[in-house]
Structure formats: structure tokens, C-alpha cells
Amino acid sequence: MVRKKCGSIICLIGFLAIFSWAATVQGRSEAYKDNIYPVGKLKPRDSELKVKVGDRAPDFTLPAVGGGEISLSQYNGKKNVVISFVPAAWTPVCSDQWPGYNIAKDFFDQNNAILFGITVDNIPTLYAWTNQMCMGGGKLWFPVLSDFYPHGAVADRYGVLRSDGVSERAIFIIDKDGIIRYIDVHDINKRPHLEDLVRELEKLPK
Amino acid sequence: MxxxxxxxxxxxxxxxxxxxxxxxxxxxxxETPDVGKSLPPFELPFPYETEAKSYLGLSGTGQFTIPQIKARVVIVQIFSMYCPVCQKEASRVNELYQAIEKRKDLKDKIKIIGIGTGNTDFEVGFYRDKYKVPFPLFSDEDESIYEILGELRTPYFIGVKINSDGSDEVFYSRLGQFRDTSGFLNRIIELSGL
The missing domain is CATH 1.20.5 (Single alpha-helices involved in coiled-coils or other helix-helix interfaces)
Structure with missing residues (x-):
């Protein structure tokens, strides 16, 4: 009887401790209030690239949050393309990445580049999440694409789909001829530095 | 068992x-920066810009601490270039700076600095240029200050009183936007006892 009681108390303490620890791991911006799901520290990388610098970028067509579909090939010969895969909506690091790109449009414009934000989430989830990024006013300047169905197919074609079904935090830069010029499969727990992206953008033909 | x-x-x-x-x-x-206590100690690099050095009343090179700033009150803004609330709040914090600088009775007593948590020098510089931030900003790329201050979310404002003996005391410590510039400034004046 006493043992049983002790066991229950132990379990309760454990539950409270782990719950309270998890509750403190949040997105850093106040924009998301307490809506960021704590994921803890993840294996930095959990996939194998299927493309390399110099390859022709695999084409894809995905639905966009703003409506309609967008294909990579529609920018062939017109614009350089930056693809920012982030693992999942409503998670800590991802929620603090695209808002930075949202104020950095000039860097993309100066280098004749467009940015695609891609996750494996569905459109309604991405709609709510990106609205929260803009704090209910305005929209992100770049298209946000859903790689939800068939699940993670584009991430998989590039070799950045993790074993748990989310993508890596990865950046691909594709020149206007459709050739991959830069790949950064980043530690999923960390945000890539803006200057690294800007430096690579500046190397592109305009 | x-x-x-x-x-x-x-x-x-x-x-x-x-x-x-x-x-x-x-x-x-x-330790989080609790009101009534000293600010958990951390160091910042002396700014390169003469203007920023002069604003903070600092001379020299290397590192400095908040109580070395020549002021009675220092408002520390914890921000991030990637934080949408900070982006939205930037012009209001600039207004606060202007409001202080315009008042002869306050301009030498209250100083503002910003610390970009998890941001590189480049990212902080970009934020400064983008929002034309007139007060000194510092980067906390390795997040050492973020950890010392108890992993604060952004934007976060800390009001620190610097006493004549060189000690300091936190009198304001709050997460989120302050929304009303003059209301915030009045509150800083009232709580710090200026």
C-alpha cells in the first residue's frame, strides 16, 4: 500500500517536472505567445542529400498559402530562387527564421532572387502560422509552399526529409538557369546566419 | 519491487x-532580472563608433558593464532581428529615444541600449540600418547574455538604476511591447525615482 502510494507520488513529481521543463521551451518572439510547441534538442541532421551543387534542381509544383500553385520551372531564365525548407510550423527555431527574411527583401531584389518558404505542413496550418508571424497585419512578401501531400515529396527529392517526416532546416540557392549553386543543410536546432545567405546571393549572376 | x-x-x-x-x-x-535586485552581471564590447561611445559616456577599449554607462538609468532592450514584435516596436523605441533626447532634464540621465539575442554583428547592423536605430545596439551571437539573463523572450525591457556608488538595481523588468511611448517614459521616470 505504502509502496503503491510512493510510486504514485514519484510518477506525479516526474510528470510535473518534465511538463514544467517542456513548458518553458518556447519560440523567443512574443508574437507567438505560448503557441510554440517545444520540440527539445533534435538530432542535428537526419537525412542524406540527393542533389549536389552543380546539379539541375529537381522541378516541383506545390500549392501556395496565397492560393494557386507555384512551380520552380516558372522562374527558369527569369530569377534566381532561394528555397528555405524549415522543419515545421509552430516550432521554436522555425518561427524565428522567416520573419527575418521578411524584412530582408532588398537583399533578394538586389540579386534578382525570389524566396520560397517550404514546410511539410498543410495550407491551413501554414496560413495560421504565417499570419501570426505578421501579427495579423500584412503578409510575408515571399510565397510559402506546402509540401504536405504527397507528404514531404519535394523535401525527399532533394534529400532533406527526416525520418520523422519533417524536413531539415535547409537552404538551396538555384540560379536562373535552374542549377543548384549553394546548399546548406543546417543543424536543425540552429538558425542559419543571414550574412551567409547574403554572401551567396551576391555570387549569383543577376 | x-x-x-x-x-x-x-x-x-x-x-x-x-x-x-x-x-x-x-x-x-x-537569474532573471528581478525588480529590486542587481542586474545579473555581463559584459559588452565597447562600441566602435565614437558617437555611440560618447552617448554612453564611455572611453577606452575592451569590455564594459552596464553600471559603467554614464547615466542614472539605463533601459536595456532585448530584441532579435528575427522577432516580428521587435520589428513592429522598433519605431516606437526610436520615438522613446527621441523623447528622452529632447528633454534637457533627462537626456544625460537616461540611456538606451539594445542587445540582439542570438544575432550576429551583421544581423544587428542590418536591423540598425533597416529601422534607423539611433542608440547603440550590441550582438549576443553566442547567446551568453541570453543565458545569463534567464533566457528572456523578445522584446524584453529592463530598467536599471545606476547608483552613485557604482551599484545597480533593476526597477523595471517586463516582456512585450510598451505600446505607449510617453506612458512608458513616465513610468520609467516614476519607478526609477528620477
């Missing part, structure tokens, strides 16, 4: 107690 189960339970309890105590400050890995 078998020995194996007992061992597992003991480990589980030890981990649980560790997490509970650590999380609630008992081990005090990181």
Missing part, C-alpha cells in the same frame, strides 16, 4: 527533482 525497477525509479526521481529545482530557480543557473 525488483532491483531494476527500483533503480529506474530512483533515476527518474533524481532527474525529476533536478528539473523541478533547476526550472524554478533553486539552482539559479540563470
Amino acid at each position: 525488483t532491483k531494476g525497477v527500483k533503480k529506474t525509479l530512483i533515476c527518474f526521481v533524481a532527474l525529476a527533482i533536478f528539473l523541478l529545482v533547476a526550472n524554478h530557480g533553486g539552482l539559479a543557473f540563470n
Whole structure:
């Protein structure tokens, strides 16, 4: 009887401790209030690239949050393309990445580049999440694409789909001829530095 | 109860107690900037710009601490270039700076600095240029200050009073936008006793 009681108390303490620890791991911006799901520290990388610098970028067509579909090939010969895969909506690091790109449009414009934000989430989830990024006013300047169905197919074609079904935090830069010029499969727990992206953008033909 | 189960339970309890105590400050890995206490100590690099040095009343090179700033009150803004609330709040913090600088009775007494948590020098510089921030901003790329201050979310404002003996005391410590510039400034004046 006493043992049983002790066991229950132990379990309760454990539950409270782990719950309270998890509750403190949040997105850093106040924009998301307490809506960021704590994921803890993840294996930095959990996939194998299927493309390399110099390859022709695999084409894809995905639905966009703003409506309609967008294909990579529609920018062939017109614009350089930056693809920012982030693992999942409503998670800590991802929620603090695209808002930075949202104020950095000039860097993309100066280098004749467009940015695609891609996750494996569905459109309604991405709609709510990106609205929260803009704090209910305005929209992100770049298209946000859903790689939800068939699940993670584009991430998989590039070799950045993790074993748990989310993508890596990865950046691909594709020149206007459709050739991959830069790949950064980043530690999923960390945000890539803006200057690294800007430096690579500046190397592109305009 | 078998020995194996007992061992597992003991480990589980030890981990649980560790997490509970650590999380609630008992081990005090990181102290949050609590009102009435000193600001957890950290160092910042002397700014390169003469204007920023002069604004803070600093001379020299190397590192400095907040109480070395020549002022009675320092408002520390914890921000991030990637934080949408900080982006939205930037013009209002600039207004606060202008409001202080315009008042002869306040301009030498209140100074503002910003610390870009998890931001590189480039990212902080970009934020400064983008929003034309007139007060000194510092980067906290390795997040050492973020950890010292108790992993604060952004934007976060800390009001620090610098006493004549060189000690300091936090009189304001709050997460989120302040929304009303003159209301915020009045509150800073009132709470700091200026």
C-alpha cells in the first residue's frame, strides 16, 4: 500500500517536472505567445542529400498559402530562387527564421532572387502560422509552399526529409538557369546566419 | 519491487527533482532580472563608433558593464532581428529615444541600449540600418547574455538604476511591447525615482 502510494507520488513529481521543463521551451518572439510547441534538442541532421551543387534542381509544383500553385520551372531564365525548407510550423527555431527574411527583401531584389518558404505542413496550418508571424497585419512578401501531400515529396527529392517526416532546416540557392549553386543543410536546432545567405546571393549572376 | 525497477525509479526521481529545482530557480543557473535586485552581471564590447561611445559616456577599449554607462538609468532592450514584435516596436523605441533626447532634464540621465539575442554583428547592423536605430545596439551571437539573463523572450525591457556608488538595481523588468511611448517614459521616470 505504502509502496503503491510512493510510486504514485514519484510518477506525479516526474510528470510535473518534465511538463514544467517542456513548458518553458518556447519560440523567443512574443508574437507567438505560448503557441510554440517545444520540440527539445533534435538530432542535428537526419537525412542524406540527393542533389549536389552543380546539379539541375529537381522541378516541383506545390500549392501556395496565397492560393494557386507555384512551380520552380516558372522562374527558369527569369530569377534566381532561394528555397528555405524549415522543419515545421509552430516550432521554436522555425518561427524565428522567416520573419527575418521578411524584412530582408532588398537583399533578394538586389540579386534578382525570389524566396520560397517550404514546410511539410498543410495550407491551413501554414496560413495560421504565417499570419501570426505578421501579427495579423500584412503578409510575408515571399510565397510559402506546402509540401504536405504527397507528404514531404519535394523535401525527399532533394534529400532533406527526416525520418520523422519533417524536413531539415535547409537552404538551396538555384540560379536562373535552374542549377543548384549553394546548399546548406543546417543543424536543425540552429538558425542559419543571414550574412551567409547574403554572401551567396551576391555570387549569383543577376 | 525488483532491483531494476527500483533503480529506474530512483533515476527518474533524481532527474525529476533536478528539473523541478533547476526550472524554478533553486539552482539559479540563470537569474532573471528581478525588480529590486542587481542586474545579473555581463559584459559588452565597447562600441566602435565614437558617437555611440560618447552617448554612453564611455572611453577606452575592451569590455564594459552596464553600471559603467554614464547615466542614472539605463533601459536595456532585448530584441532579435528575427522577432516580428521587435520589428513592429522598433519605431516606437526610436520615438522613446527621441523623447528622452529632447528633454534637457533627462537626456544625460537616461540611456538606451539594445542587445540582439542570438544575432550576429551583421544581423544587428542590418536591423540598425533597416529601422534607423539611433542608440547603440550590441550582438549576443553566442547567446551568453541570453543565458545569463534567464533566457528572456523578445522584446524584453529592463530598467536599471545606476547608483552613485557604482551599484545597480533593476526597477523595471517586463516582456512585450510598451505600446505607449510617453506612458512608458513616465513610468520609467516614476519607478526609477528620477
